[in-house]
Amino acid sequence: MIEAKGLTKRYGETVAVDNLSFEVKPGKVTGFLGPNGAGKSTTMRMILGLDTPTSGEVTIDGQRYRDLHRPLTKVGALLDAKWVHPNRSARSHLAWMAASNKLPKSRVDEVLGLVGLTEVAGKRAGNYSLGMSQRLGIAGALLGDPEILLFDEPVNGLDPEGIVWIRNFMHRLADEGRTVLVSSHLLSEMALTAEELVVIGRGKLIAQSSTQEFVDRASGTTVKVRTPQLDQFATVLNQQQFVTRIEDVENEGKVLFVEGDISTDQVGEAAAQHGVVLHELTLQRGSLEQAFMQMTGDSVQYHAQEGIAEVTQLDGPAAAELAAGPKEDN
Numbered sequence: 506m507i508e509a510k511g512l513t514k515r516y517g518e519t520v521a522v523d524n525l526s527f528e529v530k531p532g533k534v535t536g537f538l539g540p541n542g543a544g545k546s547t548t549m550r551m552i553l554g555l556d557t558p559t560s561g562e563v564t565i566d567g568q569r570y571r572d573l574h575r576p577l578t579k580v581g582a583l584l585d586a587k588w589v590h591p592n593r594s595a596r597s598h599l600a601w602m603a604a605s606n607k608l609p610k611s612r613v614d615e616v617l618g619l620v621g622l623t624e625v626a627g628k629r630a631g632n633y634s635l636g637m638s639q640r641l642g643i644a645g646a647l648l649g650d651p652e653i654l655l656f657d658e659p660v661n662g663l664d665p666e667g668i669v670w671i672r673n674f675m676h677r678l679a680d681e682g683r684t685v686l687v688s689s690h691l692l693s694e695m696a697l698t699a700e701e702l703v704v705i706g707r708g709k710l711i712a713q714s715s716t717q718e719f720v721d722r723a724s725g726t727t728v729k730v731r732t733p734q735l736d737q738f739a740t741v742l743n744q745q746q747f748v749t750r751i752e753d754v755e756n757e758g759k760v761l762f763v764e765g766d767i768s769t770d771q772v773g774e775a776a777a778q779h780g781v782v783l784h785e786l787t788l789q790r791g792s793l794e795q796a797f798m799q800m801t802g803d804s805v806q807y808h809a810q811e812g813i814a815e816v817t818q819l820d821g822p823a824a825a826e827l828a829a830g831p832k833e834d835n
């Protein structure tokens with residue numbers, strides 16, 4: 506389990522992470538979401554001991570990263586898939602990582618097999634596609650067979666096949682009982698990948714809940730009704746204090762929407778009581794995008810009209826520092 510308590514990081518005047526507390530539990534994929542500049546990368550850096558909190562702490566099964574004896578056997582991370590030396594092959598890159606962390610060499614071929622890179626393991630990593638590089642990064646994260654995995658934007662730039670592969674792979678890791686924390690800007694993908702969410706804005710916690718709860722709480726549910734007795738049924742529902750709206754939907758004609766915390770059971774029963782014929786009764790949930798925009802609206806640091814885009818990524822040396830493990834292990 507990853508546990509952050511009052512985690513704060515200041516860079517001069519900038520408060521990148523502000524009194525942040527959350528938990529990431531095993532056996533589930535947890536999505537780490539927030540607008541640009543929200544503090545996700547800074548938080549991940551602090552989890553991995555690459556940055557020191559100004560105050561508060563973040564622990565991994567009760568220990569700080571830097572106090573872990575052999576960190577790669579506890580925590581694996583994919584931060585930047587492109588930091589591999591371009592002239593190295595996947596196999597020699599992983600062999601270097603294994604040696605610097607005192608991990609058995611046999612593990613290299615095991616992880617190459619797990620991510621489906623066995624056939625290209627001898628080829629120069631510089632010629633790998635982004636999808637192959639991501640797989641190599643994941644292989645590196647898995648090298649120490651860690652219980653806890655952190656992935657920063659693992660699906661960025663991947664084609665649909667690569668995205669589905671990563672999604673299924675993360676589910677598999679969580680099903681094995683591992684703790685999986687993944688950040689991504691692709692919200693429709695996160696809706697499919699993450700069962701739990703930690704959502705931050707301007708360094709502060711906005712929500713920690715299941716993905717379903719987050720979406721339902723932010724954007725609510727609506728019941729869609731198609732009926733030939735539209736006005737009659739709307740009147741019945743209004744008399745029962747339900748909020749309704751009628752909309753012209755393309756290719757469907759007039760449709761009745763019942764809003765608020767209401768179930769299809771309640772609407773169906775009301776229809777039966779009043780002899781209303783139903784052609785459709787569907788529960789409509791908001792999307793993760795809608796919920797995210799609603800919940801993080803005020804915390805977006807830079808708006809488009811200001812013409813500033815702030816992207817902070819973990820760079821090669823930082824990722825290399827992590828991969829090489831603590832100095833005494835080298």
Ligand SMILES: Nc1ncnc2c1ncn2[C@@H]1O[C@H](COP(=O)(O)OP(=O)(O)OP(=O)(O)O)[C@@H](O)[C@H]1O
Nearest residue numbers: 516519521540541542543544545546547815816817
């Ligand atoms: N080394 C640094 N020095 C100064 N400010 C920093 C540094 N690293 C991050 N920041 C600032 O801290 C804030 C949070 O940045 P961070 O990169 O953690 O956000 P993020 O959520 O990962 O953003 P993105 O989604 O754009 O990658 C930003 O205002 C950023 O400019």
